[in-house]
Amino acid sequence: MGNHSVVPKFILLGLSGDTQIQVLLFVLFLVIYLLTMVGNLVMLLVVRIDSHLCTPMYFFLGQLSFLDLCHSSVTVPKLLENLLSEKKTISVEGCLAQVFFVFATGGTESCLLAVMAYDRYVAISSPLLYGQVMNRQLCVGLVWGSWGVAFLDAFINILVALDLDFCEAQNIHHFICELPSLYPLSCSDVSASYTTLLCSSLLHFIGNFLLICFSYIRILLTILGISSTSGRSKAFSTCSSHLTAVTFFYGSGLLRYLMPNSGSTQELIFSLQYTVITPLLNPLIYSLKNQEVKAAVRRMLRKCF
Numbered sequence: 001m002g003n004h005s006v007v008p009k010f011i012l013l014g015l016s017g018d019t020q021i022q023v024l025l026f027v028l029f030l031v032i033y034l035l036t037m038v039g040n041l042v043m044l045l046v047v048r049i050d051s052h053l054c055t056p057m058y059f060f061l062g063q064l065s066f067l068d069l070c071h072s073s074v075t076v077p078k079l080l081e082n083l084l085s086e087k088k089t090i091s092v093e094g095c096l097a098q099v100f101f102v103f104a105t106g107g108t109e110s111c112l113l114a115v116m117a118y119d120r121y122v123a124i125s126s127p128l129l130y131g132q133v134m135n136r137q138l139c140v141g142l143v144w145g146s147w148g149v150a151f152l153d154a155f156i157n158i159l160v161a162l163d164l165d166f167c168e169a170q171n172i173h174h175f176i177c178e179l180p181s182l183y184p185l186s187c188s189d190v191s192a193s194y195t196t197l198l199c200s201s202l203l204h205f206i207g208n209f210l211l212i213c214f215s216y217i218r219i220l221l222t223i224l225g226i227s228s229t230s231g232r233s234k235a236f237s238t239c240s241s242h243l244t245a246v247t248f249f250y251g252s253g254l255l256r257y258l259m260p261n262s263g264s265t266q267e268l269i270f271s272l273q274y275t276v277i278t279p280l281l282n283p284l285i286y287s288l289k290n291q292e293v294k295a296a297v298r299r300m301l302r303k304c305f
Contacts, residue, residue: 009089010166010185012082014175015268026083032280033076039283040065040072042297050296056134057123058293060116061286063143064245067112068279071105074098075176075275082175092166095177100158102178106253106274107150107204113246114208115142117215120239125222153200160196164188176271209250216243241286248278248285 016022047053047062078098082088090098123130161179167187174181179197183190219239226232252273287293 009091009170010095010177011171012078012088012090012175012177013171013173014079014082014088022083026080029076029080029083029276032276033072033080036072036076036276036280037069039280040069042300043283043287043293044069046293046296046300050299052292053296056119056130056139057116059139060112060119060143061293064109064112064116064282067105067109068282071102071109071275072279074101074105079175079276090177095172095182096158096161098177099161099179099182100154102176102275103157104151104154107153108146109249110205110208110253111146111149112143113242113249114211114215115146116242117212117246120242121215121219121222124219124239149204153204157193157196157200160193164190164193174268174271176275178271205250205253212246244285245278245282248281249274252278 014022015025043065044062047058047065075098078090119134122133126133157179161182164182164186165188166182166185170185172181172185179193183194216239223232223236252270287297
């Protein structure tokens with residue numbers, strides 16, 4: 001870490017240099033963050049306390065809500081701080097720590113979405129054996145496995161990134177620390193870190209995406225084999241929320257990490273999508289399209305009030 005002391009801190013240039021716009025953005029993102037916290041906490045509580053939601057699907061949904069709480073809390077508080085601060089600085093160690101946790105929580109969500117796709121496949125293709133196949137032990141193991149794989153992936157990437165030297169430039173044209181944003185600031189060879197990031201993205205994120213696609217191909221084939229129209233409609237409805245969440249997460253996350261780093265507006269939009277907007281939308285996606293969740297929320301509200 002001695003080489004890193006040449007540049008003790010970075011400057012996060014953020015979303016805008018205009019003071020008035022920064023105040024408006026602070027209010028906007030504060031509201032988004034509070035709504036994200038409330039929405040995911042409500043979803044987490046409903047899944048935990050309502051006996052009607054004790055199936056594996058809602059167990060994974062509760063885990064997704066907890067993960068969104070973590071993922072949003074890694075990025076948004078620092079964003080809010082910088083919007084009101086004149087210096088907008090972050091230490092090199094703090095920046096690398098944020099890189100690690102963004103990668104870890106994002107990687108866990110990638111794995112969890114693949115697990116949820118497999119869960120939907122089992123539920124639709126083998127409804128009579130669903131409870132036996134997706135037993136409690138397997139569900140817990142899949143969740144812990146998702147966290148373990150993601151943290152291992154993040155640890156490998158950050159371990160290689162620790163060899164980077166930052167000697168001159170301090171400005172990061174972004175509102176958070178992400179590994180691709182640090183490469184232009186390094187005065188040492190970034191090829192090892194870039195290769196590690198590329199390989200992990202291909203194996204981890206695209207690998208999970210292919211597993212999701214494979215699960216939904218099997219789901220589609222199973223649904224096409226259902227004779228009744230109502231049965232097909234019900235099967236499709238159980239997958240629509242998950243497909244929407246996958247589209248939001250992968251549509252922005254993969255584009256952000258696979259596109260060339262240039263500090264462009266598109267990069268900021270993609271990062272905002274998967275770090276700020278997606279954790280806000282997931283509770284809405286799963287509650288608005290799910291009658292059981294809406295009924296459980298109403299039951300909880302009646303007990304509280």
